[in-house]
Amino acid sequence: MTLRFHNTLTRTVQDFEPAEEGHVRMYTCGPTVYERAHIGNFRAFAWEDLLRRYLKWRGYRVTQVMNLTDVDDRTIQAAIDRGVSLEQVTAPVTETFFEDWETLGLEPVEHNPRATGHVPQMIDLVRRLEEGGFTYEKDGSVYFAIDRFPGYGRLANIDPEALRVGGRVEGDENYPKENPRDFVLWKGGARGDEGDVAVWGSPWGPGRPGWHLECSAMAMEYLGETLDIHTGGVDNIFPHHVNEIAQSEAATGKPFSRWWLHAEHLLSEGEKMSKSVGNFYTIESLVDRGHRPSAIRYLLLSAHYRTQLNFTLEGLKDADRAVGRLFEFRRRLAETPSTDDPGVDAPDLEGLANSWRESFTEALDDDLNASDGLGATFTMVREANLALDSAATASTAGLEALEAALGDFDAVFGVLSLRDGEETSGSAELEEWVVQRIAARAAARAGRDFGRADAIRDELLDRGVALEDGPSGTRWKLVSKAD
């Protein structure tokens, strides 16, 4: 089968081919850095990371751009409220954003342009639009006239005539538009309330760029005039992406992006996340409560990206167990004695690995069906466990094939590599103490003093250390602190 994605432009699943063979140019709508991002935001970023990793695993070179919106109404308001500069608002938030990014094991993308660093490019774009006759100016602001762009709203399946005029638009007297459906490219004119928090010079006088403008300008700066894939959350479809298309295609006369992929929202405890309901989480708050990042990442990726996913703390616990199962399996592979004796490998481990790869590829090729891919992986784990139960040793080639399969799985899902870091104690003292207690317990068991042995095991468990007795002795692991 071929790789295919759901394209919001056509509302159908289409075979995917980048314009340039073997090279995917991808743009991702990034965060507005006015306050710390929450897990809902990270559902989209985690999925985009899965998409990126899968494309790479399929052999494509990926050039991805994710912008940082560091100037908009909210960042400006925050700066005014606190009496600080825009930079003083956005710099710390940007820093925590990338901390969370790293916590979740998201790969760095090729470019993270800031809006404030690309104002000249944005002004250029507005000038092109002006020359093309798509704009009008009023009181130092420049607007895009949507009725001069045929096909406006196609992405969102919106009929421009039917667009309701909301009270919010009428209420913004700072930007009087000819047509309430038009959008601002350049916000100029007198904005006494904003002071000089965010002001750039332009051919139309001092002002600042509109939100939609920045993505088009930065995407074209780094990726050219036509992208292969543009991603974002469903809430961005209208008006943001509709407007990006309008201003980009009006300027260039070329399709702006060949595929538009949109992630559904994350629900929290059954309803939309909000601070008032108290179901609002950040990555940091979850980690502080003892949840493992690998579990958070797994949960965010476990449902198909085009379905609403219900995030619950119980679900997070389930996810933690599921990752643990994969982790245990990989550990078992590493501990299974291997042999090069060709007669030994009665269970066909290489066959299991191969059929996994086939199922996994089929699942992910189908519009990134992550749940199906996970299902295939767990099926391989169960069958391989069963095969290993029936033999004391396994062939080197078979074990290597399974390990390679898990490596491939993790190149895409990235949960085992996160768990690796979480399993180490990080404390030499703890480790030394654990080893001592295990030795003491072994002595008690040898003397058949099981009461004492169990007491030691409980003592370790209180410290978050679980023991497992196996043929080759006792091993230990850290348990989740979350519950």
Added chain:
RNA sequence: GGCGUCGUGGCCGAGUGGCUAGGCAGGGGCCUGCAAAGCCCCCUACUCCGGUUCGAAUCCGGACGACGCCUCCA
């Protein structure tokens, strides 16, 4: 009002016109000094009402319910 998505077993979540998703939880067993880990077995569902069909949870129609967007929220 307009546009759109969705209703699957205790929970979470794939999928398909007839053939086991998967994870977690629960019950029984094997293993273990007892556990843990692992394996086996069980619990086997598709909101409701019509229709199409040899056969529908899967297609069509309707009802009910949930959710999202409708100018700057991933």
